[in-house]
Amino acid sequence: MTDVVHEAISPDALESRLRAIGAARYHDRHPFHRLLHGGRLNFAHVQAWAPNRYVYQAAIPRKDAALIARLDDRALRREWVHRIHDHDGTGEDDGGIERWLKLTDGLRLDRAYVISQQGALPATKFAVEAYVRFVHEHSPLEAIASSLTELFAPAIHAARIAGMLAHYDFVSEDLVAYFRRRLDQAPRDAGVALAYVRANARTAEAQNAVLRALTFKTEVLWAQLDALHFAYVDPGLVPPGAFDPARQASAYSTSAV
């Protein structure tokens, strides 16, 4: 049910439609997140989630660089480049990817194994690379619009921090540092991207492209949880080569806390 605009609508009306896509499609609605935040996953499930999500985290700077590579507007490049710093770190700040690795450390996953992405689900990798390719191949306006899932991120991060700390004794404040930092970063980034989209998507064609871009991005996120849910929850069919909680491979530890 992708929204389609037949005549150009106002920036406010466009923003409402974008927010409606989030309400209907953002992955906070996925059953896997409800299980995760509600404390109904076990240690091995959470172990499986974190390195898959790492694949996404690790790709974000490449995605943002792919956008910058297409921007002729120096002011916008100057603005966007801080996202690369947020994830890769700069100077004293180790950045968000390092904070994510603190989480996988805390889940007793071997760091080299996580970084290698060897145990990640193929569907995760396909979805993430589809996102990176989208930014390479679509217009800068669409690429920027695809980042607007950040409008919906603070609520899921707040729920995740509270839920995981409350329900899992193996989750400590150190492990959720990534999400705490995103509580500040995501709204700032989303504000910049939303202002750009409001200002630049003025024709019906551009507005439809923007709505499709955000819809696509919600699919990228949703598909990752489908894959996790399928492999590790229901029916629990782990694909060959993927992280398997039932096997105590030497590369990782799944011993319950």
Place this chain on the structure above:
Amino acid sequence: MTDVVHEAISPDALESRLRAIGAARYHDRHPFHRLLHGGRLNFAHVQAWAPNRYVYQAAIPRKDAALIARLDDRALRREWVHRIHDHDGTGEDDGGIERWLKLTDGLRLDRAYVISQQGALPATKFAVEAYVRFVHEHSPLEAIASSLTELFAPAIHAARIAGMLAHYDFVSEDLVAYFRRRLDQAPRDAGVALAYVRANARTAEAQNAVLRALTFKTEVLWAQLDALHFAYVDPGLVPPGAFDPARQASAYSTSAV
């Protein structure tokens, strides 16, 4: 006479071959630069040079972002991203592109005209886009090797600063700020890139790719000067639509100083 290696050579031998490419092919040898630095161009010639070179400057952050978009190595991304800052600026620093626009301001060229690239030679734009595409399409090792013309840049910048200040009364210290800054930036950048190439080009195949990449880059720079020389010096055939010193278009001023 592209160098070809038949068996893998040592890092030192590779560096020697790279430096030999610079000695044979770097654009400091081009007659146009000798005219420019020797004070044998007139105001209109220098006017024509600056906005063409702006096309190159303006593309560099997109080129560097295209490389970052292909790097899986976070530490290398962290290192490379500072090049985007060097050109686009960050915080209080307005960056190298702005410093280049100070030069075109000083040459009494309209800033909007320069930024529009309307008056730039098509051959300039083709060469610059070939460089950006090269980085998109070749391996990160080749993309990094293509930046190694920076090994040879300090000498040309020093010669340019001295020559232009000595020979042209319309060139002041303000106008050469871009080159002064690059005297520090280029050696640092070239050192990082050279260390990467030495460490990572270990097979004959990789070494030949690296030698070809640097050769290609010298061609990108040389072709830009060929186009300037052809259009503005000898035979002086300005292509339709390009900046024409003989015409006093309202968009720019060529009145002699």
